[in-house]
Amino acid sequence: MTDSLYVAWQYIRYNKVKTATLVACITLIGFLPLVLERLLHESERQLASRAATTPLVVGAKGSALDLVMSTLYFGDEMPERITMKAARQVTDSDLAVAIPLYVRFKARDLPIVGTTLDYFDFRGLQVARGRQLAILGECVLGATAANRLGLDVGDSLVSSPENLFDLAGVYPLKMQVVGILLRTHTSDDLAVFVDIKTAWVIEGLGHGHEDLTRTRDQSVILKRTEGNVAATAKLMHFQEITAENMDSFHFHGDTTVYPATAVIAVPHDAKSGTILRGRYLGSGGEYLIVVPEEVIDSLLQNIFRIKNVIEAVILIVGFATVLAIVLVFSLSLRLRQREIETIFKLGCSRLTTVRLLSAEIGIILVGSGVLCMALLGAVAPFENELVRSLIIR
């Protein structure tokens, strides 16, 4: 057998391109369903575990899935906005703790999550370096976000404008990185956390500028009345919150009607949760309350239906590839008829010929298997991020 393997190996070495093509085909046929299985398993784990630890989410009526994906995974689809009244309503019910979330803006393609300190306690997020959010204009980065952005405590991060050509739109805000969170292997790793008020500042609902009552530049004054000074568009807003200009930052109007995308409601107990749900379900009001686990279960069922379809496609493609490989081997056998004839003339049995060819096929299959395992091993450390970028968006 050793000699058969040796001869087979020499043949394979000599026919590098043909062998590499075969190995690549077989590897892909093995690798694709396996990696799909693992990624779906990881996505199921991520989706289900996070959903299971988030009891209730209150948001605008509309797509429950968009609401959950935005609130739990900070996905790209932004649900209809609600106001902070929703958080107040939950708090006033005395049935649950309300954690508002405003997930609208991005910083270099990473979601900026505006929330309160309760969120960190609720998720059990711990600061690995630096400190927690304390004042306006600060941000805390998830572990992966910090790596991806190449930022550390003391650096600054600028929020991305929503539309470069919208001069009246959201202006970027330069934020100070004050902390990096411990890795949790959840969506929190990829987020930029700010206080919800900082998110409102990014939106322009809160801003800071020079004191109009003391300015010497009259061109920035539009109208001066008793007790009020209106500014012209020339007035520059601060794009960074510093110790010097912090006092000038202020919010106009009633902050209870300021926007949020969702409110996570953490009931004090199961009974409180049920009562709270009942209130929203029965009221026919403006908010939607969902149990994320139910929404995610339904999503997972759809994902696994799609997975079955994909697996069926892979199976068919795999079968076609196997047929093509069989064809390649049979054609190769024809091309090697003379060689087979020669070794037969030398005294080799037909069985030995079969053994030689089997050894070649065996080496190719083992090579493909090893390559497949190596690829799976290489993908394994990135499964979490792949799931985040390919499946949970």
Add this chain to the structure above:
Amino acid sequence: MIRIESLHFHYPGTDFQLAIPRLSVAAGEKVAVVGPSGSGKTTLLNLIGGILTTGDGEVQVGEVRVNALPDADRRNFRISTIGFVFQDFELLDYLTVWDNILHPYRITGALTLNGEVRDRAHGLAEQMGIADKLRRRPGHLSQGEKQRTAICRALLTRPALILADEATGNLDPDNKIRILDLLFRSVDEHGATLLAVTHDHGLLQRFSRVVDFSAFRSGAGDAA
């Protein structure tokens, strides 16, 4: 060494027929087989070597009745008793010269590849002047070097009988003589018998005997 009696052979589906009433070759002889194309020279070598068989007549090599052997025994007989040298060398492109020479030992359990065999292979390669080409593949050899490699492969098993099928047919005149000299010398050194098919009448006087094959064949066809 070789004794053929009342041999009749034909390829099914053709009108080719080979009939040899009697042919014998003594041990140590170097016999040339000549005859027109299609006269059955290669068929004879294949019958002697047990690649082809017939129930009609008798083919005996040494003490062995080749056409009475079962398949497996015939293969073992072939690999242990006969060395084939083919016209177009039939070397394997993907093996080096060294591996081609050792190939018979790697494709059958009847032979054991050990240090002694490797030493002998080295000796043969040196004798044939290809010791410096052992790591090359056939694609990088001249015609003469290829044939010398094929002869090394045929001689390595120390066969009692060497069957050469137009072994010099693809070579230029100088190489023909050199290869034939090497083959003869090796045959003498190993005490083997040589039966060589050739079309080259200029080489015939170097053989101890010439068998004109046209006398044996009856019928017509193109299967030989």
